[in-house]
Amino acid sequence: MSRLNLLEETRFEKLPVTVYPDQHVASQTVARRIADLIKRKQQNGEKTVLGLATGATPVGVYAELVRLHKEEGLSFKDVITFNLDEYYPMQPTAVQSYVTFMNENLFDHIDIDKKNVNIPDGTLPLEEIPAFCLAYEKKIEELGGLDLQVLGIGRTGHIGFNEPGSAPNSGTRLVTLDDLTRRDASRDFGGKENVPTKAITMGIGTIFKAREIILMAWNGKKASIIKKAVEGEISSEVPATYLQLSDNVEFVLDQDAASALTRFDTPWLTRDCLWDEALTKKAVIWLSNTVKKPILKLTDEDYNAHGMAQLAVDRGPAYNINIDIFNKLQHTITGWPGGKPHADDTDRPERATPAQKRSLIFSPHPDDDVISMGGTFIRLVDQGHDVHVAYQTSGNTAVWDDDVLRYMEFAIDFKGSIGDDNSRLKAIYEDMRQFIEQKQPNQIDTPEIQNVKAFIRKSEALAGARYAGLQDDHIHFQALPFYETGKTRKNTVSDLDIQLTMDLMQRVKPHQVFAAGDFEDPHGTHIVCFNIIIEALRRLKNAGESWVDDCWLWMYRGAWHEFATHEIEMAVPLSPMEVERKKNAIFKHQSQKDRPVFPGDDEREFWVRAQERNRETARHYDRLGLADYEAMEAFVRYHF
Structure with a gap:
């Protein structure tokens, strides 16, 4: 240059x-x-x-x-x-x-x-x-x-x-x-x-x-x-x-x-561009939002007045560009996230075959699955797919100490109510209580407290996945070793983390994998877990596992940020009833309700964040001139 x-x-x-x-x-x-x-x-x-x-x-x-x-x-x-x-x-x-x-x-x-x-x-x-x-x-x-x-x-x-x-x-x-x-x-x-x-x-x-x-x-x-x-x-x-x-x-x-x-964000304002499909889609959506017009109402004058004259000349007239981008956006919308059986899938985001897919949802923390793609999760089950969910970490650092004591008190009372000796539990409880009373900020919990916190998250994840329609043998708790430090600072990823993930995928042999692509989470866990999945798939492919070639990887977001509209490759609309079902699934994670331990920038409850982000995604599509849905969950396909 x-x-x-x-x-x-x-x-x-x-x-x-x-x-x-x-x-x-x-x-x-x-x-x-x-x-x-x-x-x-x-x-x-x-x-x-x-x-x-x-x-x-x-x-x-x-x-x-x-x-x-x-x-x-x-x-x-x-x-x-x-x-x-x-x-x-x-x-x-x-x-x-x-x-x-x-x-x-x-x-x-x-x-x-x-x-x-x-x-x-x-x-x-x-x-x-x-x-x-x-x-x-x-x-x-x-x-x-x-x-x-x-x-x-x-x-x-x-x-x-x-x-x-x-x-x-x-x-x-x-x-x-x-x-x-x-x-x-x-x-x-x-x-x-x-x-x-x-x-x-x-x-x-x-x-x-x-x-x-x-x-x-x-x-x-x-x-x-x-x-x-x-x-x-x-x-x-x-x-x-x-x-x-x-x-x-x-x-x-x-x-x-x-x-x-x-x-980088709007390069057409600084230079002539190579107008490939992705850049054209981004620019037209940007123009629609800038001039506050649906895509099909954009004119050549709109293009010329906003730095996009070159696009109108190279690929115009404007209406032809508008129709093309409108159709591409329309084709991202599907009520069949596992593919629609016996249908032409030329313009659909997922394949029609096989009609019943094996779908494996990876959840970095025990609630990311229902927060980020709870509606799609439930729909996949309702539509007859063989759905599995894998909770990659225990999430045991994100439970309040008060909850530990509350659950322990319940266990002590229950054991006593059935006539069992609860003296050992009482002793452990007293040790826990004394530790918590003297605990310093970010001090590592005792192994017993870590275990109770992990059990709390596990029981909530079970409740959420069962509510979505899964049987227990389709619910997997990996507790990947990199996370199990008891500290906010985690270990580096080891071969064991990758091998555990390979073993699970080898058992399921999924046609679809869903993974958290929200790499701006304040914990840093999402990107670590995502990279483990990628490495596991690469090793399986190199080992000659032919099913990997037919496995599509979909990234979801929503717990912290959402995909930009121009990035979305599959948008799953949710009805008011499905929004309510998703909210109920999130409610199963009671330890994260009201105020989670690590809320990040957004202090709203997770169900409120999810609901508002899904509704905002739907509003974005509506403003572009597409159908007006109650809410939408968004996905981007990862290409190896």
């Missing part, structure tokens, strides 16, 4: 942006730049002064720096570091402290002199913090300033802990954390109520003085705030927009984090 074309394509972007295929490549590239800086300074007999960030974003960078140290001899003896921030108050030995984070992810694995490590002190008395902050700034200045500052970005647009309202010339100081920032941190602290309300952070003015600034962002959760930071007006409401004023900044993104930028 010529420089002129690149400038035109990025004309909405107010600072340099580099996009990489994924966060791993991006992290390795940033780490290599840091390594090259350190080596260059070492050759000149100089020390390197780095500003470092914490959180999930830089973990890959730190891992690569550790590898470069251990395998390629990169030395950090001449490196001095200053961390951006620390919670206040915070003990350096706490699991959630940034001292612990930096030691675990970087400092304990390299040859840096710990005297060269500087992290804000979360143990100071309040009256000593101003002097500490001034000394922090002075130390950076005396060393000649930061050579390179690594940044992440929060969903409020904060850099460091410079929340909305921060001034562009702010220095290191004590700040109050935004509610969204605390919600994002709640999982690490065992609930938002345990997250500190304050932090010590470098100021935006301090960050600006760095000779080089690299802001990194990964995954779709950050896409909307990245668009504001890169393309929006400079505003204290999004502190990262102040970086537009720097000549030394670069945003390093993966494709998902960059997906909302104009050149």
Whole structure:
């Protein structure tokens, strides 16, 4: 691409942006730049002064720096570091402290002199913090300033802990954390109520003085705030927009984090496009929503006035394009998610044969199946398909401690009522109660408490699947080992996780697999579980299992986010009665009702979220000029 074309394509972007295929490549590239800086300074007999960030974003960078140290001899003896921030108050030995984070992810694995490590002190008395902050700034200045500052970005647009309202010339100081920032941190602290309300952070003015600034962002959760930071007006409401004023900044993104930028989201506004089927569908739906007209009412003038003249010329007139896209959308709608028997399936999302399919629904947590595709689940059973459901994890971290005691009290009373000796249960109950009364935030439960929480989730999943119409021998509890840590932080996936999944699929030999494709869940469990399924299918295919070639994989969403309309390949409409049946299935998960342990951003009950998202999907179709259904569940097919 010529420089002129690149400038035109990025004309909405107010600072340099580099996009990489994924966060791993991006992290390795940033780490290599840091390594090259350190080596260059070492050759000149100089020390390197780095500003470092914490959180999930830089973990890959730190891992690569550790590898470069251990395998390629990169030395950090001449490196001095200053961390951006620390919670206040915070003990350096706490699991959630940034001292612990930096030691675990970087400092304990390299040859840096710990005297060269500087992290804000979360143990100071309040009256000593101003002097500490001034000394922090002075130390950076005396060393000649930061050579390179690594940044992440929060969903409020904060850099460091410079929340909305921060001034562009702010220095290191004590700040109050935004509610969204605390919600994002709640999982690490065992609930938002345990997250500190304050932090010590470098100021935006301090960050600006760095000779080089690299802001990194990964995954779709950050896409909307990245668009504001890169393309929006400079505003204290999004502190990262102040970086537009720097000549030394670069945003390093993966494709998902960059997906909302104009050149990726609506590229027809920046350049001539190759109008393939997917882009045409997306653009026409966008145009319909922009001008607030059904698709069949769009005119050539609408196309010309909204950057789509090229499409109208290349594939027009407009009405022909409208008819084509309208028909494609119409063909995504089906009341037969297992395929309609003895029917022409040319324009249907699923195959007509075999008429009765073996369908395997994978549910990462014990309630994702009914929350995300409960209506389709029930319809598959009603239409005579051989449906199985597999609960991939126990979900035992997402049960309130009070529920454990309540269930134990029930068990004690029941055992006593039938004349059995319940003294052992009583002793276990007393131990549990004592542990819970003294339990610290995010402390790992005892094995007995973990088991009771898993039993609670299992009993609820059984009730939900039975309500959907399944027999017990079609309900599978995998309890994949990667999840069973008792902690919010899980183990890495092992061959055993994959083998257990292969064994189940080999027994069922499904024609259809349904899996959670909602990779923005705050727990990170969905993407892990999805990748296990993919790897299991690949290994089975490589092992010569011929049924895999006839197995279609459908991704569902709904617990956290929904597919965009242009992405949907199968839309299953739900009647008012089916919406009610789906709600009843979700109600079986009583431990997640009212207020789940980890609600994420959306504090509505799961049944309310699901109902509203399904209704909104139906409204999207209605606004485009298609039939007006009560609700719709949406699916996208995954192609190997």
